[in-house]
Amino acid sequence: MQTIIRRRLHLPLAVLLLLSILTACGQASTQPSASGSAGSASSGGGAPKVIKAALNTVPVPLFSYLDENNKPAGFMIDYLKELEKKLPEYKFEYESVDNESQLIGTDTGKYAFAANFWFKNPEREKKYLYPQQEFGYSITALAVKPERNDIKTLDDLVGKKLVPMTPVSGFRYILKDYNLKHPGKEIKIEDVEKTTPADDLKLVESGKYDAHFLNVVHFEDAVKKLNLNLKIGGVISKEPVYLLFNKNQTELARKIDETTAELIRDGTLPKLSEKWFRVDVYKSLEYVQQGYRFRKDG
Structure with a gap:
């Protein structure tokens, strides 16, 4: 056909x-x-x-x-x-x-x-x-610099700088749900109009942000193509799509x-x-x- x-x-x-x-x-x-x-x-x-x-x-x-x-x-x-x-x-x-x-x-x-x-x-x-x-x-994970051993779970993002997200990002809803369940210990979510996994990961490598919440496949592809010096701090969830x-x-x-x-x-x-x-x-x-x-x- x-x-x-x-x-x-x-x-x-x-x-x-x-x-x-x-x-x-x-x-x-x-x-x-x-x-x-x-x-x-x-x-x-x-x-x-x-x-x-x-x-x-x-x-x-x-x-x-x-x-x-x-x-x-x-x-x-x-x-x-x-x-x-x-x-x-x-x-x-x-x-x-x-x-x-x-x-x-x-x-x-x-x-x-x-x-x-x-x-x-x-x-x-x-x-x-x-x-x-x-x-x-979607296998969600946190990307961090190699020397960072303090960010492995969503709990570890409290008080940290997370790479901004678009309004339609599915990851935003995961974080919003987390914040509802943890009043007083919310993860700060910044907004951005448009973005790409490569640009987001560069922000982590530069040290401007502590971590990026993303699909693990996006991490592998960007790190391979751009030779970024980053690692996965932890795999967070398996989200149905x-x-x-x-x-x-x-x-x-x-x-x-x-x-x-x-x-x-x-x-x-x-x-x-x-x-x-x-x-x-x-x-x-x-x-x-x-x-x-x-x-x-x-």
């Missing part, structure tokens, strides 16, 4: 390259007949339904990015390919936009779903439909729920996790912590 890609002239060249060759990757959705903006049935009996979905503009190494041959690669790309194999009744049209546009577009019905690594929180649950089954996990659906996409969410659970049960997604992250993130946090303790082998 061929995936249709809508190009936007303002996108970076790397993203256009990614989208232009993303022909084997897909996901699906049904859109209520009252609104055909996010999905509509193709003409002809038994023809697949065409669905609009949002992808992330910024390549995220190991999750979704262009490899050295300018071909799409990553855990998310492989996951979407597996979904497409299992759901031939759909045909997918992707548009690459930033995180905020993904949220707005999915809320309004422009997109049937946003294919990204969304954490679940009460604010989003009011506006969007989450499937019951997470498709993976989801695709995010328009509220009306109940049938699509149900089908992807069932398919994702099947891909976990039959070992497909655990194998993909080991392929990309060198550890099976579907196992216990203790297992994952041992797997990330902590390598500088790239």
